[in-house]
Amino acid sequence: MGASFVHECRYRVESFHSDCTSHLSLAVLGNQLLNTAADHAEHLGIGRQALLEKNEAWVFSRLLIQMDHYPYEFEPYAIKTWIDSVSRFFSNRHFAIFDALGKKIGNATSVWALMDLQTRQALDISQALPDHIDCVAKEHPDCPIERTTRARVTAAEPAYTFQPRFCDIDYNGHLNSIRYIEHFLGALPMEVLRERPVRRFEIGYSCECHYGEPLAVYVSSVGNDEYDLELRKADAIVASRAKVIL
Amino acid sequence: MGASFVHECRYRVESFHSDCTSHLSLAVLGNQLLNTAADHAEHLGIGRQALLEKNEAWVFSRLLIQMDHYPYEFEPYAIKTWIDSVSRFFSNRHFAIFDALGKKIGNATSVWALMDLQTRQALDISQALPDHIDCVAKEHPDCPIERTTRARVTAAEPAYTFQPRFCDIDYNGHLNSIRYIEHFLGALPMEVLRERPVRRFEIGYSCECHYGEPLAVYVSSVGNDEYDLELRKADAIVASRAKVIL
Numbered sequence: 001m002g003a004s005f006v007h008e009c010r011y012r013v014e015s016f017h018s019d020c021t022s023h024l025s026l027a028v029l030g031n032q033l034l035n036t037a038a039d040h041a042e043h044l045g046i047g048r049q050a051l052l053e054k055n056e057a058w059v060f061s062r063l064l065i066q067m068d069h070y071p072y073e074f075e076p077y078a079i080k081t082w083i084d085s086v087s088r089f090f091s092n093r094h095f096a097i098f099d100a101l102g103k104k105i106g107n108a109t110s111v112w113a114l115m116d117l118q119t120r121q122a123l124d125i126s127q128a129l130p131d132h133i134d135c136v137a138k139e140h141p142d143c144p145i146e147r148t149t150r151a152r153v154t155a156a157e158p159a160y161t162f163q164p165r166f167c168d169i170d171y172n173g174h175l176n177s178i179r180y181i182e183h184f185l186g187a188l189p190m191e192v193l194r195e196r197p198v199r200r201f202e203i204g205y206s207c208e209c210h211y212g213e214p215l216a217v218y219v220s221s222v223g224n225d226e227y228d229l230e231l232r233k234a235d236a237i238v239a240s241r242a243k244v245i246l
Numbered sequence: 247m248g249a250s251f252v253h254e255c256r257y258r259v260e261s262f263h264s265d266c267t268s269h270l271s272l273a274v275l276g277n278q279l280l281n282t283a284a285d286h287a288e289h290l291g292i293g294r295q296a297l298l299e300k301n302e303a304w305v306f307s308r309l310l311i312q313m314d315h316y317p318y319e320f321e322p323y324a325i326k327t328w329i330d331s332v333s334r335f336f337s338n339r340h341f342a343i344f345d346a347l348g349k350k351i352g353n354a355t356s357v358w359a360l361m362d363l364q365t366r367q368a369l370d371i372s373q374a375l376p377d378h379i380d381c382v383a384k385e386h387p388d389c390p391i392e393r394t395t396r397a398r399v400t401a402a403e404p405a406y407t408f409q410p411r412f413c414d415i416d417y418n419g420h421l422n423s424i425r426y427i428e429h430f431l432g433a434l435p436m437e438v439l440r441e442r443p444v445r446r447f448e449i450g451y452s453c454e455c456h457y458g459e460p461l462a463v464y465v466s467s468v469g470n471d472e473y474d475l476e477l478r479k480a481d482a483i484v485a486s487r488a489k490v491i492l
Contacts, residue, residue, distance in 0.1 A: 014277075014281045014284070015277070015280045015281050015284045016277050016280065016281075016416065016422050016423070016424050018416070018417060019412070019413065019415070019416075019417075020412070020415040020416065020417060020419055020457075021417075022417040025413060027413050031260075031261070031262050034261045034262065035260045035261050035262075038260070038261045042320075048319075048320075049320070073294075073417065074288075074294075074295070160409075160411075162408070163406075165406075165428075165429075165431075165432030165433075165436075166265070166266070166431045166432050166434065166436050166439050167265065167271060167273050167427075167428040167431055167432055168432075169265070169266040169436070170262065170264070170265075170266065171264060171265075171266060171267075171268040171319065173266055176262050177262070178262050181413075182411075182413040183411075185411075185412045185413055186411030186412050186413055186414075187411075188412065190411075190412050190415070190457050190458070193412050211266075211436050212436070
């Protein structure tokens, strides 16, 4: 297919892409990881438009980001991505993030399922995209990232509640994946996040959230440098879990 | 100085840059206008870093966007910007937005003041940046945009209330300018915005909003296709006014 096994996109910390510390915000980084993935998928012929023609879509299920250092405002950075492995129901896409000098400053991993948009069921990737296994990169940057762990939230009261509004909703009519990251960080104390960058962020998506529905963010701290988080819908249904390590 | 009087940046409607209609979201467009302005200012030698060395900063005071058409997801688009005029206390920067075929699809205007970061007072631009008048473009794209009008909000109850959280705060410690746009659109009914794109959006910034402070969005509809909006702090202090025309 001619596309690279390892795909690279270059970015810059633009205006409003930094947080209050003037470094690249974690939510924008998450968005750029997904942009890079989308761009690679398009080059591989399995992008959103191509899959929509078959009434299929990639569904983003987990993301894990581990950063040594965040680029400063106006600094360029690059993201490399590759498909690391494929199982029957999941495609595992990895990322490496590089600073302006080409030094690796972080890694990320993500898990994607292939969904039949009519039945809303996960498809067997080996059946639906038999060539997908050939997209797995044999050579790629190092990605020494530990496995995800399970967030355990014991808090009885929510840190805060909100209802998704117009700008939170994506083309599917769901709360967009990046807003989950923003709401989880929003539940943590600003004075902590201002002093200590997030070294590791894990998020798992369980179910979709819709326009206007009441949502609540719950947070439990685990020691001094770790937070477990849940985004809950009505009836305590968990829409998403996250873990933040400072 | 060698920099162009009319500066162009090229973008694409990336993942999560579109709204629920799959077109470029107005908030992201606002962000890209400011990115383009920041990039031009940097080329002109009056960017954020250069001004910070003198303890000065551009302060964004008004934005008016008028769009005939919004680019669709993954479509490229271009923004051209130029300084249209300079008065004693304000620099007026205009924009033209073009689709993938180079057809103009919208315009925007913005007003900027130059602030002394120590005294927090507006500076006389002719004194502080005597060369700035030479940056005014003599030739530039057409920008047939009507003057701003005054939003008049009569609503007694807020459409909703919120408190700025970590991801809403910029390097100045203030609610970032793009979040105001998102919150104003968030106060309008989703079913209306889904059917009818915003043809004209005006926003004026009066005072800064901070982390955690209680804020309320008020909205009054003016006929079927126009909304006047206010973002209010405690004691009914108006932090920002906006007008949306569908």
